[in-house]
Amino acid sequence: MLLLLAIRNLFRNTRRTLITVAAIAFGLGLVHTTITLQTGQYADMVRIGVSSLAGHVVVQAKGYQEEQDSDLVVTKESEVVDRLRATFPDAVVAPRLMLGGLLTSARGSVGVLLGGIDPQAEATVQDLDDKLKSGAWLSGDDDRGILVGVELAESLDVEVGDKVVYLGQHGEQTEMTSRLFRVAGIFRTGGAELDGFAAFAPISAVQEVFGTPDVANQVTLHLANPDDADAATEKVRAMFSDRADLEVLHWKEAISDIWGLIQVDKVAGDVELGILWIIVSMGVLNTVLMSALERTREFGVMLSLGMKPGRLAALILLEGATLGVIGSMLGVVVGLGLSWPLVEYGLDYSGFFGSDTFEAAGMALSSVVHGRIDPVRMASYTLVAIAFTTLAAVYPAWHVSRLRPVEAMHHV
């Protein structure tokens, strides 16, 4: 009977109720759309971060995460790679050796980060091969080939086929080591650091520069299904429990700065959405309070007939909750309706950024942001919306619970 009364009471003033329901629905729809965009953006950041800076699971020398010192290496990297490939046949295993040094050409020199990579593996996990502006991707047979960023190529004034020399001092070396490379390809990612100061060469060549064979800073494991990362991390930790010199990181630990940035951004977003929701709840409070005040005499009658004040308060809370449920269900429909084109076609920011990429957290992200629906977050925000609208009815409920039958019945 209470629910029946609550629903019928809400439709006593249909226009007022519909306006409030519309406010909830569009408010929640907007929240869902924002979350969809945000989730897509985060997924993009994580995808690029995981593929280019880490892996779903990362095996590296103990202390490398804090120090980022290229001298801290995984020894017997090929054995580590083989064991991982054997255990995770569907995954891609990519070893990386990152050295800091000087890249020189006949016309200039620039301080660079030289990445030693497995060309075949990296072509699978990164989209760097799709971003080649000229030249070709590294070939496993050519240990002289090097890929350079477009701005680095301009600084060095080199083109595909030109010679460059890498100079550096690493590991146990007491003198500077140099090695000749030939520009195999020039890439453009849109990221200033990558395009201006990064170069990639086969890991065997970079190991040669380092002066020690069979080493890498990281051996990264890229899973077919990122959701398996937790279990895979545990498995890899168990596999290498005999190697005290190694540490095994989950991708959230490996790119903790990016993950932390996402969490901070999420909290900031939640605060903004919370403020929006407080505003919507004020509208609900107004509707429920007005509706309650208009029925003071009726409440007096109900109390006279023996209804307990608590039950009367429950009726008002139920009215708030019913408004919330109806508005939120419509909000989900509105949210999905607005989110669908963002998921399907994406939102193109290129006009705003003036480029097809933009830089965030040191990574070049696409200017076309594709939304991604996060059902868990969507459901939790819907529940929060219902909770907020119910909470908005607490004051009116408290007000009616304090009514006295005689005074309420004489209320004008």
Added chain:
Amino acid sequence: MSIVSVRGLTREYVQGSVTVHALRGVDLDIESGEFTALMGPSGSGKTTLLNQVGALDQPTAGKVVVDGRDLTSLSAGQLSDLRLHRLGFIFQSYNLIPVLSAMENAEFVLVLRGESKTERRRRVLDTFAAVGLTGLEHRRPNELSGGQQQRVAVARAIAGQPALVLADEPTANLDSKTAKELIELMESLNEKQGVTFVFATHDPQVMEAAHRVIRLVDGRIAEDKRK
């Protein structure tokens, strides 16, 4: 046996700097099965007395015992329970819940009591037959005439078979013919079902039908006449 026993009942209201003496030491006993009218000019204390007996208001002084329970010793929750289980109310302006049908209004008290749907329907349909509302069960109050609405209010008051029905000016908003029919209905319920009625009224028809007429003047019982 007294269903209502009132001793030294005083009720004062403070309105600004003025103290209004609504009841000044009223003593009264009402027996079970009585059909009693409280009459008197406006401001004489009829409604105030009805509210006191109906456990709707607290006295300034004195004692009110209803159905064997001293109201001054009961908590707000216990007073609610007493109203719900032992008392029925009929108001001047019907005071039906507009969003409920005639039947839902009549079964409202039974819902609050937690009666089963089957039992509620059975009792309300019986009551509707007794008050002449059969066929109007699904109409909303705004689809009923004043007389029909007041019959629904009577049905709501008696469907729970209370020990006492308190009616505050139940015929005031009705034309004389409809009022007469309603009085006859309540008389019949009193005679056939033994329902105890106490009215606060100005209506000569009610006073004529009442078995006992208590006249209040300035918050005191000026006359208590049994027929």
